[in-house]
Amino acid sequence: MTDAVIQVTDLQKSFTGKKGARTAVLKGVYFEVRRGEIFALLGSNGAGKTTTVRILSTVLKADGGSAQVCGYDVARQADKVRERISLTGQFAAVDGMLTGRENLLLIARLRGVADPANLADGLLERFGLAGAAHRRADTYSGGMTRRLDIAMSLVGSPTVLFLDEPTTGLDPEARLAVWQTARELADGGTTILLTTQYLEEAEQLAQRIAILHDGRIIANGTLGELEELLPPAKEEYVIRRPTLEEVFLAIINAQQGGVAGQGGTVWQGGAAEQGGTTRQSDAIRQDATARQDGATMQSSATRQNSAYPDRRAVL
Amino acid sequence: MKTLHDTGVLFGRLMRHILRSPDTIITVAITPIAIMLLFVFVLGGAIETEGSYVNYLVPGILLIAIASGIAYTALRLFADVKNGLFERFQSMPIKRTSLLWAHVLTSLVSNAVSMVLIILVALAIGFRPSAGVLAWLAVAGILVLFTLALTWLAVIAGLTARSAEGSSAFSYPLVFLPFISSAFVPTTTMPAAVRLFAENQPVTSIVNTLRSLLGSQPVGSDIAIALAWCVAITVVAYLCAMRAYRRLG
The missing domain is CATH 3.40.50.300 (P-loop containing nucleotide triphosphate hydrolases)
Known part of the structure; x- marks a missing residue:
C-alpha cells in the first residue's frame, strides 16, 4: 500500500x-x-x-x-x-453573465457548502477579487x-x-x-x-x-x-542577460511599489554597457526572483528561462 | 432530492441569464408579433376563414414563437458546453440529469413569458377567445407539451453543434412548418400534394386543437393526434438527447 x-x-x-x-x-x-x-x-x-x-x-x-x-x-x-x-x-x-461572487455562490450551493456567502467572500478576498465581486465575470x-x-x-x-x-x-x-x-x-x-x-x-x-x-x-x-538522464552537464560561463520577463516584472514592480531609486530603472542592454549595467541587472533580477518566491532554480549556467508564447494552437 | 436541489440551483443560474439579457425573450416574441400584424392587417383581408382572422391566426403565431424560442435554449446549452462550464459541472458531485433539466425548465419558463406577451398584443388587436378556464388550462398544457417536445430537440442541437450558428440553425425549418399547415390559411385551398403534407404534419393538429379550445368548439379527434405528436417527439428527442449527452463524456 x-x-x-x-x-x-x-x-x-x-x-x-x-x-x-x-x-x-x-x-x-x-x-x-x-x-x-x-x-x-x-x-x-x-x-x-x-x-x-x-x-x-x-x-x-x-x-x-x-x-x-x-x-x-x-x-x-x-x-x-x-x-x-x-x-x-x-x-x-x-459564467460570464454572473458576477464573480455569484459564480462562487453557484458552485458552493451545488457542492452543498454550509455557508456559501461566507465562503464566497473569503475566497474573493483571498484571490484579490473583493473589489470586483459584484462585476460580471465577462468584464x-x-x-x-x-x-x-x-x-x-x-x-x-x-x-x-x-x-x-x-x-x-x-x-x-x-x-x-x-x-x-x-x-x-x-x-x-x-x-x-x-x-x-x-x-x-x-x-x-x-x-x-x-x-x-x-x-x-x-x-x-x-x-x-x-x-x-542527460549527459553530464558541462560547465560553461556565459554572461546571462536578464530575460525580458524579468525586466518587465522588475519595472512594473517598481512602478507599483514606488521603490525609491528603482522607479526610473530602464534596462539598456547594449553590449558596450554590459559591464556598467551588471549591478543594475542584478538588482532587477533579484527583484524578479523575489517575486518568484525565491524558488528560481538555475540548474546550469546556460539554462535560460523559456520564452512563453502568448497564444498557442488550440487542441 | 439531490436532483431537485441541483436542478433548482442551475435553473436559478439560467433564469438570471435571461433576466440580464431580456432581449432573448423580446426577440423571440417580436418576430411572431410582426408576422401576426402583417397577416391581420395586410394579407389577412384576402384570406377567408370562419370568424375573425386574428382569432384564426393566434394559435399558429404561438407555435412559431415556440419554434424560434427554443433556438436560444440550444444556444445557451452550446455556450455552456463550449466554454467549459459543462465540463466543470460534470466533474462535480451533481446529478447528471440536472444539467439538462435546468436548461429544459428555463426553456419552458422563457417561452411561457413570450406566449403571454404575444397573447397580450393579440388581445390589443382584437383577439377575442371565448374559452373558459378549463379550456385555457388545456391550451396552456398543449403549449407546454409542444415546448417540451421542441426543447428536447434543441438539447440535441445544443449538445452536438460545432458552432453557435449551427446550434440554432435547426430551428429554421421548425419556424417554417406552421406556414405549410392550417395555421395561416385553411388547408382546403392548397394543391393536393401540399395539402396531404399540411394535414398530416404535427402543427395542423395542434393548431386545430388550440383553435377549437380557444373558440369553445369541440376538439374532435384533433386533440388525440396533437397529443400523440407531442409525446412521440418528446420521447424520441429525449432519448436522442440523452444519447448525445452520454457521448459528450
Missing part, C-alpha cells in the same frame, strides 16, 4: 476522427501521484495531457486500463471521486478570470486539484500569482496534478515530473532524476 492519491494503470483512449479513423491518444499510461505533492504532466500539444486529466476527473471514460483517485475507481465510483476533486480546465470555466481580465476559475475550484476544499495548463495565455504577473496559489495549496495538503507545456512551470512547481509523449509516459521522476 502506497500513499498514492492518484494511481493510473495502463490508461488507454482513442478518438474517432472525421473520416472514421481511430486515433490512439493514450497508449498505456502509468503513473502515481502522492498525497500533498505537485505532480506535473509535461508534454507538447496533443500529447494526451488534457485527455488524461479529463479521464481522471470523471468527465471522459477511458477505453482501457484503470485509474483510482483517493482510492476510488474513476469509472465505477465516479460520484465518490467527484466529491474529492476539482477540475480547473484548460480554458477558464466561469474581468484574463488573469482575474483565471483567479476566479481557481477560486471556484477550491470551493468545498477538494483533496485533489487538477490544473490543466493553468497559465496558458496569462501574462507573467498573473502566471506568478497562479504559481503562488498552487504552492500554498500544496503546502496546505492539497494534491495537485498539473499539466503544462512549459518546462519552466514544471521545474518551478513540481516535486515530480512525468513527460507524456505520443500517448506514453517516457520519463518520470524528480527534476534531479530527470536531469541525470
Whole structure:
C-alpha cells in the first residue's frame, strides 16, 4: 500500500476522427501521484495531457486500463471521486453573465457548502477579487478570470486539484500569482496534478515530473532524476542577460511599489554597457526572483528561462 | 432530492441569464408579433376563414414563437458546453440529469413569458377567445407539451453543434412548418400534394386543437393526434438527447 492519491494503470483512449479513423491518444499510461505533492504532466500539444486529466476527473471514460483517485475507481465510483476533486480546465470555466461572487455562490450551493456567502467572500478576498465581486465575470481580465476559475475550484476544499495548463495565455504577473496559489495549496495538503507545456512551470512547481509523449509516459521522476538522464552537464560561463520577463516584472514592480531609486530603472542592454549595467541587472533580477518566491532554480549556467508564447494552437 | 436541489440551483443560474439579457425573450416574441400584424392587417383581408382572422391566426403565431424560442435554449446549452462550464459541472458531485433539466425548465419558463406577451398584443388587436378556464388550462398544457417536445430537440442541437450558428440553425425549418399547415390559411385551398403534407404534419393538429379550445368548439379527434405528436417527439428527442449527452463524456 502506497500513499498514492492518484494511481493510473495502463490508461488507454482513442478518438474517432472525421473520416472514421481511430486515433490512439493514450497508449498505456502509468503513473502515481502522492498525497500533498505537485505532480506535473509535461508534454507538447496533443500529447494526451488534457485527455488524461479529463479521464481522471470523471468527465471522459477511458477505453482501457484503470485509474483510482483517493482510492476510488474513476469509472465505477465516479460520484465518490467527484466529491474529492476539482477540475480547473484548460480554458477558464466561469459564467460570464454572473458576477464573480455569484459564480462562487453557484458552485458552493451545488457542492452543498454550509455557508456559501461566507465562503464566497473569503475566497474573493483571498484571490484579490473583493473589489470586483459584484462585476460580471465577462468584464474581468484574463488573469482575474483565471483567479476566479481557481477560486471556484477550491470551493468545498477538494483533496485533489487538477490544473490543466493553468497559465496558458496569462501574462507573467498573473502566471506568478497562479504559481503562488498552487504552492500554498500544496503546502496546505492539497494534491495537485498539473499539466503544462512549459518546462519552466514544471521545474518551478513540481516535486515530480512525468513527460507524456505520443500517448506514453517516457520519463518520470524528480527534476534531479530527470536531469541525470542527460549527459553530464558541462560547465560553461556565459554572461546571462536578464530575460525580458524579468525586466518587465522588475519595472512594473517598481512602478507599483514606488521603490525609491528603482522607479526610473530602464534596462539598456547594449553590449558596450554590459559591464556598467551588471549591478543594475542584478538588482532587477533579484527583484524578479523575489517575486518568484525565491524558488528560481538555475540548474546550469546556460539554462535560460523559456520564452512563453502568448497564444498557442488550440487542441 | 439531490436532483431537485441541483436542478433548482442551475435553473436559478439560467433564469438570471435571461433576466440580464431580456432581449432573448423580446426577440423571440417580436418576430411572431410582426408576422401576426402583417397577416391581420395586410394579407389577412384576402384570406377567408370562419370568424375573425386574428382569432384564426393566434394559435399558429404561438407555435412559431415556440419554434424560434427554443433556438436560444440550444444556444445557451452550446455556450455552456463550449466554454467549459459543462465540463466543470460534470466533474462535480451533481446529478447528471440536472444539467439538462435546468436548461429544459428555463426553456419552458422563457417561452411561457413570450406566449403571454404575444397573447397580450393579440388581445390589443382584437383577439377575442371565448374559452373558459378549463379550456385555457388545456391550451396552456398543449403549449407546454409542444415546448417540451421542441426543447428536447434543441438539447440535441445544443449538445452536438460545432458552432453557435449551427446550434440554432435547426430551428429554421421548425419556424417554417406552421406556414405549410392550417395555421395561416385553411388547408382546403392548397394543391393536393401540399395539402396531404399540411394535414398530416404535427402543427395542423395542434393548431386545430388550440383553435377549437380557444373558440369553445369541440376538439374532435384533433386533440388525440396533437397529443400523440407531442409525446412521440418528446420521447424520441429525449432519448436522442440523452444519447448525445452520454457521448459528450
